[in-house]
Amino acid sequence: MSVVVPASLLPASAAPAFRGRIGRDAASGHYAVPHRYRLHVAPADPDCLSIAVTHGLLGLDAALPLRLLPEVPDAPDGSYTALRPLYEASAHLYTGAAAAPVLGDVWTGRIVSTHVPDILRDLALRFRGDGPDLLPEEHREEIDTLAALCADGVHRAAQRAGELGLDPAADARREAAEALGTLFAALGGLDARLAGRPYVLGDAPTLADVHVWGALVQLDTVHRWHLDAAALERVASHRALWAYAQRLAAQTAFARHLDVEAVLRRHRAHCRGREAAGAAIRIVDWGAAGTGR
Template structure:
């Protein structure tokens, strides 16, 4: 089947019998840039919107790893006062992510129950999945973009006038070329690799996906043996992108997605690294293990038809000393 970043399915299943998982990477391509300028990096021939404090609302479910990235970047850069956030609940049906954590199930700023309403307001009959993260223009109530890799990129490069003074350099110029290669491998083999395992429609597709995932996990374990973070001594966007998968690994991907050669806690470098990030301000407070487990184990009915949500693992292990200083 084809599915995008934790989106609502267009059918009742995520697994297509006999087929390998294929992620749909077609998103709303609009970019939000300083003064609606043509961006220096990435897609340029796309609709452009100007950076304006208070104009937009980031809709990002804590359950979703792709949305989780945006919550971390927003906090690290200090954008809380200029870009508000709406938090859908962890479960949804085929229609849309919903704001069932808010009073009366309605987002207090956008005034909608279904995220689908913001998509439909701009694109009536929107044919693709309703994905998070999404940025919505508050006044019009219309979705602007859901192109998750470019959302965090632009929060760094285009919203700089509003960063806190000591905001980290998430895209260091001297490391960017290598970082892009690292992030590409992390995305294809790990971020997406766990889904390739979990939504495999045949034994052959699963076996191939499993092997690809663990080649990459071994590469990361080796890489982190000689450096604190993926690119060296400082946190970058690459770490944020890997962290949201690692945070879900033992709670969801190990069992639910059958990525079970080892648990994260059995990989010394990756486990220490993940705890190091979790205990860094901006990371751990964006993680809600109950929401994460509810999303995967309840929504993926073809993978977990019973709908039973496991009680473990104990999240307290994330606060144990990491030894990565």
């Protein structure tokens, strides 16, 4: 059964967090059945891209169809009109935004989950089939730690550094330097981990690679526009990390739904930050892979 935060308790523009899970069998209500569910994603969004990559690694095209949405929602409140019926069927008198990603139940016409960590886990655990083990029992805690590192140490740190880097105020510049320090530490740790190994946790892909690769895509396609050239030169100096990013970008599961121009259009649709000198530095040729050629 889905757990929903009532729309009446949320801001008008916020989507409720649907937290239904896919169980082991029919007794759980939602269970893994071919063609019962559909994933609605806008791959230009980093969370949606992580789901699309996981879907590709598991080879789920036939069992769990993927519905691709445009990079920019088509309604003023940030909603996708195509998702509105699912939200309205899933939450009584729903008036909030209809946002992606969504794991929908075709049988009931309702939402199972919009919570990205749960969707990733359920794909890896319940829909694996003959696909790779993306969430090995012995590495689950480490994968969670790496996911947090990517979110806080890479994405949020780069975002914070870019927001404050061009502010002449001393406090802002000090905070920007601290954020860059966090970013460089995270990249350095990942670079050392990837020296001499093809994937983050060894010889096979896991959800750790989905998180790390997605963070690198955002860093080199979005965050670099707001970082100065000196910062980007240091970012680019992590050679093992960026060689890994380029290598994965050549694999179908990672490249298939990567559209760099769509990522940039989505970013520009809501970004009001100033461009910095780092915008001229591109580390990986993302456009040579996926749909962003």
